[in-house]
Amino acid sequence: MEDVLKIGPYQFHSRLLLGTGKFADLETQSQAVAVSEAEVLTFAIRRLDLDNPHAANFLEQLDLKKFTLLPNTAGAYTADEAVRIARLAKASGLCDMIKVEVIGDQRTLLPDPIGTLEASRRLVEEGFIVLTYTNDDPILAKRLQEAGVHAIMPGASPIGSGQGILNETNLRFIIEDARVPVIVDAGIGSPADCAKAMELGADGVLLNTAVAQAEHPVLMAEAMKLAVQAGRKGFLAGRIPKKRYASASSPLEGMIE
Numbered sequence: 215m216e217d218v219l220k221i222g223p224y225q226f227h228s229r230l231l232l233g234t235g236k237f238a239d240l241e242t243q244s245q246a247v248a249v250s251e252a253e254v255l256t257f258a259i260r261r262l263d264l265d266n267p268h269a270a271n272f273l274e275q276l277d278l279k280k281f282t283l284l285p286n287t288a289g290a291y292t293a294d295e296a297v298r299i300a301r302l303a304k305a306s307g308l309c310d311m312i313k314v315e316v317i318g319d320q321r322t323l324l325p326d327p328i329g330t331l332e333a334s335r336r337l338v339e340e341g342f343i344v345l346t347y348t349n350d351d352p353i354l355a356k357r358l359q360e361a362g363v364h365a366i367m368p369g370a371s372p373i374g375s376g377q378g379i380l381n382e383t384n385l386r387f388i389i390e391d392a393r394v395p396v397i398v399d400a401g402i403g404s405p406a407d408c409a410k411a412m413e414l415g416a417d418g419v420l421l422n423t424a425v426a427q428a429e430h431p432v433l434m435a436e437a438m439k440l441a442v443q444a445g446r447k448g449f450l451a452g453r454i455p456k457k458r459y460a461s462a463s464s465p466l467e468g469m470i471e
């Protein structure tokens with residue numbers, strides 16, 4: 215059976231979602247995006263000049279017809295702001311999917327759980343396909359599901375920190391309880407972090423800084439793609455349980471003759 219990522223009415227073959235910011239130049243961005251084989255690209259609506267669709271912008275090097283755009287509400291500090299930004303994106307015909315991001319604090323850029331829940335609920339009611347960036351809090355993840363979001367995006371660690379997965383236990387709880395896709399978003403530092411997230415059973419990974427600011431962004435984009443694929447296959451294959459003691463790899467009993 216085909217292994218596809220389903221988010222609302224959308225289906226994707228790639229489980230790596232990519233952010234488009236922070237690249238040194240547009241040529242590198244475009245090459246990294248191509249090599250990553252990502253189908254979903256996210257970008258901050260606030261960075262676009264919505265009044266002037268012909269103005270130069272950071273997406274201009276990309277053939278946007280090839281991708282599903284996931285505008286995000288980065289820069290919103292309240293539910294009202296996030297809802298306003300999402301409506302602007304929809305009115306500009308960018309997409310009906312929205313990544314809800316309501317930040318609670320400038321230093322950590324961690325999500326404001328109350329504003330995040332409120333904005334998500336309102337945008338679901340308005341008919342958006344809502345993917346919510348959230349704390350790695352299993353209870354909040356449950357509440358978001360109850361509110362009807364289409365995907366939960368728990369942070370691995372603070373945005374841009376590259377610290378990787380800080381709370382594996384919480385992530386496991388979120389994944390166990392989820393009836394919608396779980397996409398680990400933010401804080402990924404290396405391919406190993408991607409593989410780990412996928413092996414834990416995440417449905418996808420969204421990242422930006424680790425590729426855009428790598429020494430060789432295009433090479434890193436490829437590494438991230440392969441890590442997501444490897445982690446997914448590892449999850450589907452079912453890892454062996456960890457044991458306390460050794461067991462010989464070439465046992466004498468029960469050998470195939």
Ligand SMILES: CC(=O)[C@@H](O)[C@H](O)COP(=O)(O)O
Nearest residue numbers: 233373374400401421422423
């Ligand atoms: C681009 C975007 O949406 C970021 O806010 C996202 O959370 C990625 O975080 P990293 O840059 O840490 O990968």
